[in-house]
Amino acid sequence: MQSRLRLGLWIAFTSFLTFTGLEVRNYFFKQDQFKFTWVVTQISVELSLLLCFALLRSPLGKKYPGLAFLIFSWSVTLSPQIRGTLSGVLEPSILVWPLMFFGQATLMPVHWRLHLISQLGVFIYCVGTTAALNLQVKMPGSWMTPAVLYLYIFWICFICNLSVYLYERVQRAEFNARQELELAYMELKAEQERSERLLLNVLPESIAIRLKQDHQTIAESFTDVTVLFADIVGFTELSSQISPPELVEFLNQIFSAFDHLAEDHGLEKIKTIGDAYMVVAGLPVPRKDHAHAIANMALDMQQALTQFNARMGQSCRIRIGISSGPVVAGVIGIKKFIYDLWGDTVNMASRMESQGIAGSIQVTRSTYECLKDRYQFEERGIINVKGKGEMTTYFLIAKK
Structure with missing residues (x-):
C-alpha cells in the first residue's frame, strides 16, 4: 500500500507542477489568462502533497498508511474548496474530483471503504460549509443543475468503488488460492519426506537414489x-x-x-x-x-x-x-x-x-x-x- 501511495503522490505532484508551470507561462506571455488565485491553490496542494510524503516516511504513516491515503485524497480535492470557502463562493470541481477518484481506483485500489470515506469527506465538507456559512454555490457550467451534479458525482464514485471492491475480491481469491497451493505443496513435501524416510529404512541411500532413477x-x-x-x-x-x-x-x-x-x-x-x-x-x-x-x-x-x-x-x-x-x-x-x-x-x-x-x-x-x-x-x-x-x-x- 505504501508503494502505491508513493506512486500516486508522485503522479499528482508532477501533474500539479505542470499546471503551475502553465500558469507561470501565462504570467509572462498571456497575462490576460493568468489567474493568481489558481496558482496559490496549486502551490497549496503541492505543499500538502509534500507533507504527505513526509507523513509516509514517519512512524505514524508507516503504521497507519490509510491516514496518509485520506490526507492525500483531501489535499487534492478539498484545497480548491477551502480557497473558495475563504472567498465566499464554493465551486464543485467536475475535473479534479473525477481525476482524483479514478486515479485512486486505478493506482491505489487498497480498500473500498477508504475510497468511500475519502469521497464522503468531500461531500460532507461541501454540504456542511455551504449550510453553515450560507455560501454561494457556483456550478461549473450553466447547463449543470445541483441534481445533475450529484448524479454525475454519484456514478463516478459508484464506478470507482465497485472497481476497487472487485479488485479486492480478485486479490483475496488469489491470496486464498496461493495459500491453499502452498499448503498443498507443504503437505506434498511432507509426504515425500515421509516416503523418502520409509524408503531409506528399506534401502541404503545410494541404492534408493539409483532405484528411483x-x-x-x-x-x-x-x-x-x-x-x-x-x-x-x-x-x-x-x-x-x-x-x-x-x-x-x-x-x-x-x-x-x-x-x-x-x-x-x-x-x-x-x-x-x-x-x-x-x-x-x-x-x-x-x-x-x-x-x-x-x-x-x-x-x-x-x-x-x-x-x-x-x-x-x-x-x-x-x-x-x-x-x-x-x-x-x-x-x-x-x-x-x-x-x-x-x-x-x-x-x-x-x-x-x-x-x-x-x-x-x-x-x-x-x-x-x-x-x-x-x-x-x-x-x-x-x-x-x-x-x-x-x-x-x-x-x-x-x-x-
Missing part, C-alpha cells in the same frame, strides 16, 4: 565385506510362554537396540528373519575397516543383550556368526523388494551362527586373519561345516 535390476560385486548373522537362543521356547503382543514388543526392543548400534558403527542392516538379525560392513560404500566395525558391533550386541536381560529380568543369550570375503549385493523383484546379499561369504556367516555356541561370536579364518592383531580370539578347532566340510573356526573374545 533406474527401474532395472541393481546388482554389484564387492570383494571385501564382513557379514554378521545373529540369532536369539531360546526364542522359540519363549514364544510359547508369553502372549504375541508381548513377544513382538520383546523382540522389538532388542532389535531396536541393535539398529542403534548398527547406525553408530556405520553398518548396513540387511534384514531380520524371525529372531535372526543380519548386518554387513563394507557396502554399498566400501571401507577398509569392515571387519573391525563388525567385530565392535558383535561385542556391543552382547553387551546390549546383557543390559536388556538385567532390565527385563530375562536370561536370553545370543549366537553370532561372522565371515569376511566377496559378496554380490542388489535389489531384485518389483514388489516388497529389499537390498540383499548373495555368495559364499553370506552362507559362511550363516553357518558360523547356526553351528555356533550360545553366548559366543564364531568367526571364519578369513575374519580371524583381518582381526587377530587387535582382538583376542580363542581357537575352537576343526568343525564340520554344512556344505563346506571340515574348517577351523575361532571365537571372538574381546579387544586387545
